[in-house]
Amino acid sequence: MARRFIVEADGGSRGNPGPAGYGAVVRDADTGMIIAEAAEFIGHATNNVAEYRGLIAGLRAAHDLDPDAAVDVRMDSKLVVEQMSGRWKIKHPDMQPLAAEARTVFPRAQVAYTWIPRERNKDADRLANEAMDAGKAGRAWEPKARPAAPAAEEELPAPAAPKAGWAAPADLGTPTTLVMLRHGETALTPQKRFSGSGGTDPELSEKGRWQAERAAEALAARGTVQAVVSSPMQRTRQTAEAVARRLGLEVRIEDGLRELDFGAWEGLTFAEVQQQYPEDLDAWLGSAKARPTGSSESFTTLTHRSGVARDKILARYPGKTVLVVSHVSPIKTLVRLALGAPPDAVYRMELSAASLCAVQYYADGNASLRLLNDTSHLR
Template structure:
């Protein structure tokens, strides 16, 4: 049996907040002390963060029987299922805590505040002096589950690193022909194959540069050009490949294989209506919204499946923009203004689908001519 003492502190409620954790065994020997500042949060949010952090740490240890002690009646009763959770933010945190609790034989116990003084002191120490952890056997650094910027909102989901690679050149790319997801399926050209190999060599360097986890999977559009790009990357890391039809390029319908300059001359009104619109579609083609919805659905599943890890996505121009739009949460102009070069690499860290850090967009240094 071990005892997890958890507490939160918020100066302003909401205001600058932090959590504190104090974990001991039955004899009172300290297993771990930790604290982390959370930015602006309420006291209840900080208390939930303490429980989540303590349980996350304990999942990396053999300890599975524990008592969680808190001086927060609200958190104890809500996690025990006796009180309803009306606040949507607390409900999300409670869901995360309950998911972690499934791995333990745990008892929740309310204690007077004076008996929780060590966890309280750890929370205030984190506010005053910065984050800390005395858990020598912990493999998960506090910073690894938080955005790198102190100005970013604090997160409670373990992040997923997503590396997006646009496929290399094809003969259609080189001829400036419209090439989408429902037309011909060209292979990489000689230049495109070289770009795919260069991306495969560059990805480990970027992973090391940004101190991110190494890729665990390569998910790709089933089209030939993206499959060949994915194969080059997978071979570099000795990884499995997973095809996902939702990552195909947007369907250009009747515009497939048309010269872009000629298309703008012959169908200027249609092209002008399509550009900048999320709902207009080429004749017999696909709208940006239709493409975005399927790409975001796939992205959400990848994020959920590879929390704490890294997935490489080999895809096309418009799906690459859709993923960037999910990360940036900016205006619709992202779908038209963001350049994604053949062989270009973008690196993100997603905390669920709602928040992301962007490490680099359309990184192309590896594509420079020597």
């Protein structure tokens, strides 16, 4: 498999335009460890030019490590992210050649762009300021010694737990609420068979459709949901569509919300996996980096893509209540990240079919778990 990198980049200008510099870090996506840094004072420039220069430097640093890698770029510049994603036109003549240069570093299919809040881009921001300070002192920026690599269970920093807090200050505004709905039952659900993104993609059973309608009734009665986002799997889309019809909303598909790929375990019960693949199962239960037999995914990789999906939703729907229709593993993962719990906490949660969970996210990164495994609408 190709390596996966996270590039975090930033740039700044003291005066805009004024003395400017950029910073960028490259992380190993599986461990979160910083494996490369880049920063430079670039003289007199604008914030946007410095941000683009930081992006280019981060991409080049990742390319030097592995030109075949898949790269997830994360920046707090909405302008750069939207322009490089192709959603906004690049009109400024200073931006056009920089964007063109950034696109030459990797083939477009290997790079994805995600907006993140400024507080989640602290390493790149720090490097940009170090570069500007060095330029002011008339010297070149030099990297400092990096801290030791994070422990394995810390995994990816971007989908890491939001900051803890008893209550968010009033001036942080309205939180974004993710109401997470597990899909209704399929024929495999009552038999407790592994059913991930690599299996038969079953549809809802008759009972599952009933559960989806009961969830739709309950959510319509609350009257708070303003958007619906779903995993691309058939069972989640059917559940999401039942709610969206009742609420008069459209369903937006987010691939990062799909279930884990269980490989050769697809369709088997836990007991059958224990009998046929005992060593692999023990390894999987003991480490977030272990993968089911024949699967390309571990809980570490699922944590990464679930966290990216979460950040996309938070960026798209600030201050709103969003219904997220997904599966056991992604929902448990987002709950445990909100709590700051260790990876093995997912094995200590029960999520019934068509159950509801809710997490609120504040502007400073605080998160508050408000609901877990609510099935009152099914009684």
